[in-house]
Structure formats: C-alpha cells, structure tokens
Amino acid sequence: MALDPFVWLVALRFLLKSKTQTTLIVLGIALGVSVQFFLLALLGGLADSLIDKTVGSAPHIYVSPMDTQAKPVLQDPKRIRDHRAPLYRENQEIFSWSPYVNKLRANPLIMAITPVVNGGGFIQKGGANYSVLVKGIDPQNGFPIYRIKEKMIAGKPSISGSTVLIGKSIATKLGLQVGDSFYLLTSKGSGDFLIVSGIFDLGAEIANDLILMRLERAQALFGLSGVTGIEARVSIPFQAQSIAADAQRFFTRVKIESWQDRNRELLTALKSQSGSSSLIQFMVMVSITLGIASVLGIVALQKSKQLGILKAMGATNAQTAGIFVVQGFLLGLIGGVLGILLGFWMGVGFTQATAKSGVSYGLAITPYNILFPFILATVCSTLAAGFPARKAAKLSPVEVIRNG
C-alpha cells in the first residue's frame, strides 16, 4: 500500500492542489520541529559548555584518603578527645598508591591517571603575599588530565627539578614571565626558589592559581613520603561516576569520587533544565499531531467526492487510506526538513546575540539532535493521518456519487 505509486501520485496532487492549506500545515510542523531542534541544540550546547568548563581540563575521578578530618585519638568517650591529631597518618596520605592506580587503569575508559600531591602556599613578591595551589604530578600522565599541552599560552610544557608551570592568574598578578624565578613558601613553612618554564590557562579563575611541578619535588617541599591523592581522566566523562563507584567497592581506606559527585548542583540544574525542555518538546509534538489530524480530517471531507470516485473505479480501502497516510508522511517530512533549517537559523542567531553580550557557547549539532525531532515529526504526522485515513477507508462511493 505504502509503496503503491498511485497512492503517492494522488497524495501529492491533493497536497499541491490545496497549496495554501499545505503551506500552512507545513509551516506549523516546521515551527514545531524548529523549536524542538532549537531547544535540543541550545540546551545541549549550553550543557556541553558548562560540563566542558567543569571537567574539560580537570580530573574526572579523584582518589583521596578516606578521612582527612581529625578524629579523636582515643575511642573511649569518657577520655579527653584530641581533635588536633589524626588517628592514622595513612588517613592524610596515601603511601601505597599503586594498587589504586592499577585497579583504575585496568578500566579501558581511563585515559590518564597520576598520583598527585596537593598543597597550598604563598608566593612572596615585592612585599606582597599571593596565595597559590601547588600540585605535584607525573608530567607524562598528569598533563593529559589537565590538557596542559593545549592550554599553554607561553613557554614549554615541561617540568623538571626546579622548573614549574604556573597558571595565568599568577603570571598576570605577579608579572611573572617564562624564565623568571620566584620564591614559594608552603603552608608547612618550607620554601624554595622555582623557575617558570611555561604559563597555562585552564579557563576558570581558581584553576589558574595553580603551580604544577614534579611529584617528587612537591613531596620534598611538603615533606611527604606518600601522595595526597590520585587523579584520573576518563574518555567518556559521564562514565566517571560508575567507574568510581565500581572501584570504590574494592577499597575501604580511600575515597573514590567522580566529578559528578563533586558537582551535584550543576548536574541537578542541567537535569531539571533538560526535563523541562522535554516537557515543552512533548507538548509541541502533541500540538503538531493534533493539528495534522484535524487538517487532514478536513481534507478527507473536502476530497470525499474524489475519494468516492476513486473507490468506484476500483481503488481499494487500503489505497484510499494510504493516500492520507502518505500525505501525513510527506507533510512531516517536508515540515521536518524546513524545521531543522529554521531551528538552525534561530540557534545561530541566538548564540550570536548572546556572544555579543559576552557569553559564548556553541550549539550542539549532533546527529541525535537533528534526527530526533525530524523523525519524531515524520512519525507523528504519519500517525496523525491515521484518523482521516480510517475515515477515507470507510467512505462509501454510492453516497458520494448520489449526491454529486
């Protein structure tokens, strides 16, 4: 039925004959599809950009000592509690970190993993103290986590001995350039002279207050023999949570968290945003479907004379119904294509307008975002044609012929 060329011919002629009606309903579908595509692409783009800012140049999985908070030394509640001293040194440092690294590395989604030493410090320059974060990493595995090579704005991405990389904020605030040296005072009271070999820009302000150095150098500076954590990057960021949870089951002495665990609010906001957009999209689709069903219902009435005559001449019920199903399909198809183009145009206009006001993010033009509204519109309008199609199939040629 659906492939019967006769059915297609009549459907096409019916649509072409009532040009105004066809144009209006195609526009209606196109508007609906464009809104849907626009919402998907825009919100998707916004979410991508937010997530990229959050995890684009940051670790996806963090392994840290189970409890960095101070615990009472003695378990007996009647005794004096000493909140200053931790129960185990192990609780602040991870000494034997290789089991964790090996366990996580076994997962093929882990792209890079490195033990880190995190600490705080000050740079003293010209009588001013500037507070910085210090991170000791293994450059080979650590650079990919922060995408350091792509984020360099000056100098070379290499660290060794006393040469370090510094964030853009430190460089601008202290006027440091590649080759300059500065004095770093750690929170533990130790200090040393370091040389800037490169400057990076990770995007976020806080991330640019960072000094990257070799792991061993950081261990020496902070007087540690273990590490303070392990950081990893995952090829599919949204898998981080399940990878972390999976690894956590094997270890009790460390806490394995994902970026999702650390950014719950952001994810909740994104989730509720996509939820409300789904609701809008659903309503748009319902209104398209109802619109097509009612318009084609009217067409079935308008064309009942033609349908009756076709049936008298031997068109079967299936062929007559097929004429409407094909009309619905064609309307959805044409409306869908126009809608995607219109939505694209709207999206580009919108992002350009927001870019002018200083916020820039791209549209998420993914195959899903294009095909989903397009296919949905085509399917909905084909289904919407079911009601007039049934009406057409039931039509009796005798009545039509009698009444002229």
Added chain:
Amino acid sequence: MVKPILSTQNLNKVYPGALEFHALYDMNIDIPVGQFVAVIGPSGSGKSTLINILSLLDRLSTGELIIDGESTSKWDEDQLAHFRNNKMGFVFQFHHLLPEFTCLENILIPYWISQGKPPPDIIDRAKQLLKTLNVDVVANNYPSQISGGQQQRVSIARSLINQPAIVFADEPTGNLDQASGAAVVELLRSMNAQFKTTLVMVTHDREIALKADRIIEVVDGHICHDFLIKEIGETKAREQLGDPSCSNVAKKEPKKKTKNKVKTKTKRS
C-alpha cells in the same frame, strides 16, 4: 441465446434500520454480452439502486448477482474493487473527473489504480480515445477549464481505458443540455458498437432510453416493462413506456409479505 454477462436471480434490496425501506423486489434480469440496456423509471423508483448493485458499488440484500458466470455474493470489498477496476467502466451524472488531474491523466486513473504507471501504449490508447470522442484538444486541460459536454466525453473515455466488459452510465445526460445529451448518447451507442462493450444506462428521459437496444422500466422497486425495442418496434415501445398500469404493479404485490421473507444480509453502507 447469447450467454449473459450479467444476471440476477430474485434480487432484493432492503435498507435496514428504524425506517426499513424495501427498494427492490425479486428482480430477475439477464443481460447478454454487447447489449445496450436503458434502465428507466421516475425518481425514487429504485433504478439507481439497481445500477449501483449491478455495478458492485452496493450490496444486494437477498438473491444472487452473477457476473461473467461468477457469483459475487461471497466477494470481499477488495475483490469487488478489483473487479470494478478490471471489468467495469463508469460514467456518472456529474462527470466526477478529479480536479487535481488533467483530462488525459483522469482517463489514465483506472489504469494507475491497479497497474501503476501507464506504459506508452496505454497512454496512446487514452489519446486515441480522446480523439475518437473528439476531445483530444483538451487532453492537457484541467476539468475546470472545459465544458460540461467535454467533461462527459472525457469521463466516457475514462470508462473505456481498461477495456471493460461492461460500462455503467448513471444519468450520463442528466447534467447536460439537450443537444450535448443527445451527442453523448450517440457516442455511447457508437462505443457500444465499436468496442462490443455491454452498456447499462440509467435515465429518466424516454427519448434517450429509446436509443438503446432494450428498455427495463422500474417502478416502485419492481420491473414493470422489459422489452427489446427492435422486437416490438419504436411505436409500441413508446406506448409501453406511457402505460399507467405500471404504477399498479407495486400495489398488486402485498408489501408486508415480501418484507417478512427478506432477511437482511448486509448493512446499508
């Protein structure tokens, strides 16, 4: 006797419902191949109901309709549609050309319905029909652009495209002026002679009916007269058609009795 292409046995039509209406009573008709039959009768007599049943557009209630030696009572809707498309042609009172298609395309529609895109020889056949019917100049015009007489000629061409065994014409002249009407009947007559097509025409016009081979007069759902014009002569035929006794045929038959006998098989669609 020539084998009938179409034959009815005790054909009855009852429209069921609260206002049950018995439209046709025990009709027995045999139409031989190639005959030109005029069904005549006043409006409401049941002549259109009869032609709708004979042309498989409507279902009979009881009795039998045999076409081309086959009983049609067990056929489903698709079989009926297929048969109408292959073996029957239709000419309607209001032309019923599709306004979305040109005249040539309208003629080709019956072919399209069952066989898909027409090959060149079928298009040639359509063009030839247009020429025979003297409307080849309007082949590429839309129906709204041509006169009523031309439209009816195009619809006659359409009825012949699938080379049907039998053509049904329901008041083909009803919507035309006298001259065009006479010309259309002449055409039907010559088509009947040329293509050996059986022709069943409904009309309320006696002069038009007298152009046929045979006249069946229907009054109040009964066959009142059924004769061959050639056999009884045109003068006698005119007399017969004017016979007032026809209106008594219905009265003679006790309606209630018949009604009780009839068991409704199909719903009025």
